Amino acid sequence: MLCDRNFLDDHDRVLVVGGGVAGMHAALTLAALDVSVLLVEKNAHLGGNVLRLDKVYPTDHCAFCQTWSTARQCYDSPLIQVLLHTEVLGLSTDGEGIQARLTMRCPLIDPSLCLFCGACRNACPHGALLERDPARTWDPALPPVMRVDQARCNGCGQCAQACPVGAINLEAKDEELIVPVTDVIYATGFEEPQPGDPRHAPEFGTGSHPDILTAMEFEAWQNEGRGLGPLCTPSGGKSVRKVAFVQCAGARDRRHLPYCAAVCCMHAMKQARWLKRRQPALDIALFYTDLRAPGAGQERYMRAGAAEGLRLLRSRPGLVMAAEQGGVGLRYAQPETGRPVGEIFDLAVINGGLGQCPLPSSRPGADGTPHSASPVGVLKAGFCDEPADVAGSVIQGAARAVAAVLRRHTAAGGGCSSNPQSAPSAD
Template sequence: MSAEPRIGVYVCHCGTNIAGFVDVTKVVEYAKALPYVVVARDYRYMCSDPGQRLIKEDIKTYSLNRIVIAACSPRLHEPTFRKVAEEAGLNPYLVEMANIREQDSWVHMDNPSEATEKAKDLVRMAVARAALLEPLEKVVVPVKKAALVIGGGIAGISAALDLAEAGYPVYLVEEKPSIGGHMAQLDKTFPTMDCSACILTPKMVEVSRHPNIKLKTYSEVVGVEGTVGSFKVKVLMKPRFVIEDKCTACGECAQACPVEVPNEFDMGLSWRKAIYIPFPQAVPNAYVLDLENCLGITPEACLKCKEVCEADAIDYDMQPKIEEIEVGTIIVATGYDTYNPVIDPEYGYGRYPNVLTSLEVERLLNAAGPTGGKLVRPSDGRPPKRIVYVQCVGSRNKNRNPYCSRVCCMYAVKQARQIKEKYPDAQVTIFYIDLRAFGKGYEEFYEAAQREYGVSFVRGRVSKIVEDPETHNLVVRAEDTLLGTPVEVEADMVVLSVGIAPSEGTRKIADILGLSKSPDGFLMEAHAKLRPVDTMIDGVFLCGTAQGPKDIPDSVA
């Protein structure tokens, strides 16, 4: 631009977010004296319609050819003010923003005078930069009309199906041998007590059959380059040592395999072979060879699975390979891990056989679980008559995770109800800090557990669990915070309601994509209210519990 800069400066109060700590009047007066500044004003909410009209009118009245907005982060409202400039006939790229909220007022609340001086400096720098701005024109670039969904739990499955149904090609990458995530381990879902597998399995099958979805299990994203509309993604495909298209899932290989190791899907409560299908409804429904536990294929030391495979699906020569794909957008649905209570010695988990986590009990209650749905004590295989639940294990604890995991209260109530349905004479006691029944129908579900099923609720944090080494019975020590008295409850089994923690996959993908994380370790959204599923990287979105603790409805919403 050859014309001399004519700059307008607009200082936003942002209610009291800025004006409560920065003297905006002084900043405006300071701005009026800066080079090339023709007009300077302040307004309570510059992003509001009246604030926007004020800017438009000044652009026309004072023939402004550049504007400076001193307000919040440009990541929040820069598009708003660029549109204002464009509507007033000014090139939208002749707008400069000075962040005097996140970078000033919010970090200098304890020193308003310093905040005001810093605001002046930020405005001065923005004005100097604005004087050098040149008009730019938008360029239309081709966009790759395909999406990558990272994570094959219920959130990733739902996202992939929604996109595929809209006509977009989708790559669904899952690090485990099967999609399904944690929901595949559940027996029932609260508050409707629907069969979890009955909801999930049809969606898993639909993913495998949908013409717009390319499913890549046992694979990991290891590199991403590019930008929105044109991401180049490297996917590491780990060798299954079983050819999926040939495998008939007959099970002969597993029967022949001499190796047994704890079954991760059943939380170590059952055994699987070195060659296995993760669970009966797995997708893809093909076996995978666990090389770490195999007797050895280099040099070949067993060969029993290959010898009995009539489909000739075993391939010991499979190697890891990298596949590069191009997509226009990425959805991160890397799920969660459950909190490991081993680090809390007061609960005795890992030392006392009858202290279990809630996910372990979930597998015991599942008809497809290691005991066929029977709740039994690991120590002697007998059904427990007295069961105690300990809430907020790994959650709402400043020494562990300070946040609420949101699902623990309701899944404890759900499991308590299941136990009472199977064993009406069982005594179920739940020690809680606060019962958080936040969802639709949750409060009624909780009340029904008390009224109709006779589940006992005691408000108090458990301090210690001790065991009788001969009987393996347990004593739970706690304080009843309503009565202000210590209590002891004898139990045959104690269930630790473990919280939700960021998954290892979430940590990895945050590093690969350069995503911001909140202090709790979950992935951070661009703005909690205005962009709740966007990340700070254009074209990358969040889904499910990669963002934080959520129940199933919120994960798929």
């Protein structure tokens, strides 16, 4: 079931944009305070970027387990209507409430029904059904889903007939909806630049060689779900002996993102320690600008990493590129002497440049609906407000939700309670 159309009957609701950790916690908090929520997520599932992580710091617990239980609560809550495959085009206000323009991309194959049995692929005469989404390299945590390659599909419909569960609807069209809401909480999170994106400065070489990985690519590459055998380079299957982590690539850089994304130091430390635990003989170097570990238990986590034999180098490499003799070459100033040196690694992980997702109203090419700069009742939570890790996003999501509830109370005349049992004065 993609969407329950009855949700349109209810006008008095808050729109939460983004189904990551911050958005889910905002939605759950609102629901617990008896407010209906419309939770809009552009991907096929709730969970956001955290679902792409193998582990979360500082506990090194499984990211999926924790996030998915929160997602289940959202799916199961009677007051939360989850709209997947949906994006917000823009907001307009008429003084009273907010009209949100949404677009729903109906997938040709409903992922909640697909069994991945392959019957559609066998039925298709054009080989248009793919087993794997080439853009999704990180889905070991979620069940696999078949997918239609629209370049090859001619719409003959044989796959839809072959599907035993009726998951395929080739006539599915995108839909636009206009939904009235009282408040909006943006929790759109962050996006990592794609390899080769100029937001990772070109000198860091992402996308130029398979052994130069972005942090999120690396997270998928080292995922425990792929097995725990010896580590081999993505390029040629050579065994890995030396790994470099490069921090602040494109961040704290006036040309790209001027700010610190706050989560990358601990994220890289987590990845490096995990590698070291898998293969204690690995030589791991971590290049940093400032090693920032301000949260609960984080300094201790860093110290444990240093004690495990990670090389911590206060230096920002000026060049990362494929070396002629094989491997990945890094050129950096030695922290002790300041002299530039070159060093060859088997693998380089480029960390940084996590950008805040642009909000719909400021996105170029969005529809021209007028939208005042900050209409009443529009709030931001999580990374899209201020770079935050999982714990920070949980806190911010709940705090913004309660702010929205209080605003609604004041707008409704003030002083009324969300909980009739607890306020005898409400009667």
